[in-house]
Amino acid sequence: MTKWFRWHGLIVFGIISIFLLLFWFFLADLLVKRAIEKSGTRVVGAKVELADADIRLFPLGITLNSLEITNPDSPMSNAVEAGWIDFSLDILDLLKRKIIINTMVMEGVRFNTPRKTSGAVIPQVKDEEIPANTEDTGFTVPGFPSFQLPDIQEILAREKLESLDRIKELDEEIDTLKTDWEKRLAKAPGQKEFEQYQARAKKLQKGAKGISGALSTANDLKNLQNDVSKDLNQLKDIQKDFTRDTDTLKKKLHQLKSAPQQDIQRILNTYNLSADGLGNVTQLLFGDKIGSTTRKAIFWYEKIKPLLTKVGTGDKQDAAEKPDRGKGLYVHFKETEPLPDLVVRETRVSLIIPAGEIKGNIRQITTDQSLLGIPLEFNFSGDKLEDIQSINITGALDHIDPNNSKDQMVATIQHYRVKDFKLSASDHLPISLKNGLVNLNLTAALHKDNLEADVQVIMDSAVLETGKKTGDNQLATALRTALADVSKFSVNAKVTGPLDNYKLKMTSDLDKVLKDTVGRQINNLTTEFQDKLRAGIMNKVKGPMEDTAGSMSALDSINQEISSRLDLGNDVSNNLLKGLGGKF
């Protein structure tokens, strides 16, 4: 028997076992710490760090000290920090690889705490960073129309004035008409023709002697009268045509006087200074804050969501996977008393916010709600905090049916005293809430991926301030005055749609106050701009228009010429021919 057994081997086995147990006992803390940090970092995408983990054996439990979860969007700050976490474990469940915790206590949980070193695991690219606009374009505020008056000289150099084109056209018409009439007048009966008629009349007077002479003269006289009459009629037609042509030109000249006004209107429309361009001021002032909060909430929700529902259970699915070398696959079988791998029945949390301590409960934290069949529920509340009268948050994450998840949250904050809260960080229009008393109601429901959230903020005793950086700008002064009068306002935000493409709609009674102020200021600027534009255009148009009017005057000489010819013709007809006709 002794040939095949060495009983002192039992002592060696005992020594090795004790050595291994001691090794585990001293290293287990470190292993748990590393496991939490590694898995947490993988889930969050930024460093999860733990000061230390302390395992106790009787009863089996773990205490975690100073857990820090880095904010992946801001690696120099922690999204969450927990001072102390303690829980007990069921050893039999643990041997079955089930972490079942009846009560977990989390003390000193804080949000957004600074870090000494970066918690980034990969270099961060801030895709939402908006480059600062260094170009000074005058007084402009995003969401507000531009309040800088455009340079009139630049506009006039750039814009083609229709007035000048029409003046040029009219000048050409006048010149053409003048040339045409001069040609026509050259062919029309004039002084020469009427002098000839006078000479013929005198000749007739001399030749009207005797009966035969008288008869012959009467016949010639009739011919002469016909000729004079014909020329006079021609001149009358000419005068009539000329009057018609000049009337048309005068009408055009008259119309031309209103052309500069049309140019002014057209340019005003191009360089629109109407208040219609004013954006949603509420969106401008509160949109970033609410949008950023919504994005953060969605980001963390997306991180938590996969942990609520176990993916990939069942033999077939496991078998289809290709394992890492040396790791193999775990084939799972039906459990007689099925339980998720992790269940925390109740977590008692103490949240530390700047206003004080909020206590809360989170029930039924698990990695497999489908198996547990109970949704995660939470509630937090705090009373008589510093600057907050009360805060209540309740909600539930129901992922029992992963394809029909229903999450909801209701939050109310009463009498939250806000101090020095920046609404707009714009260099041109910094607006801050110096003081105010906020009442906030939030309801949010997420059915599958469809979000419907409603936030109502009612602000009382508000003191709004605009910064001094805006200088003496008229609009800034007007806004400052308008905001100084605002002491009460409300903001309503609705977030609707799928998580990856939600719509944020905001309304507030601040909109009307600011829009009226901006609208009045725009009216003033528009008037100033219009006056300057009119002066500029008139300065350009005045000279050419006077020249055109002068050209029109030049046509009067033609008219005078026609009139004098007519007078001459009438004289010939009335005096000479009548006198001559009396003798017969």
Add this chain to the structure above:
Amino acid sequence: MLTILAKILKTLNSETEPLQISLALSFAMIAGLTPLWSLHNILVLLLVLILRVNLATFVLGWLGFSGIAYVLDPLFHVLGLHTLTNGALHGLWTALYNSTLGRISNFNNSILMGSLIISLVLFIPLILLSNFIIINYREHILTWVMKSRIAHALKASKFYSIYQSISDWGRLA
């Protein structure tokens, strides 16, 4: 390298029972082929320590079989997965899965199951084969080698001094 070779030769050439060496080699095969931190390896360690098997052979064999295990990993996975998903054995595995000991044993891991099956199946054949080889080595090869000129030359070398200096691990057996 020379030290390891010397240890192997020392063991083979010692007065240790061939079965003690063969048994150590078979236990080394179980410990080496299957994942180290498995429940059954505690039993293997206990048996290695209380049975008078050659410890040097066990340690060296364990190192060798660990290297072989890495190469055979895909085979273990396929065999283990096939066994675990075999409908005829489903009741057995389910019962084992629902027991604490079964869950601690990690039996439902494909590589552990595959490697354990192979090492258990080869356990007896390896004992017989290695026993046969050791006996024949000692009877025929060792005598011939010791008489050869090469052996005389080797005795004068550094390798032989290492061989001599190896503590007699086999004596513990």
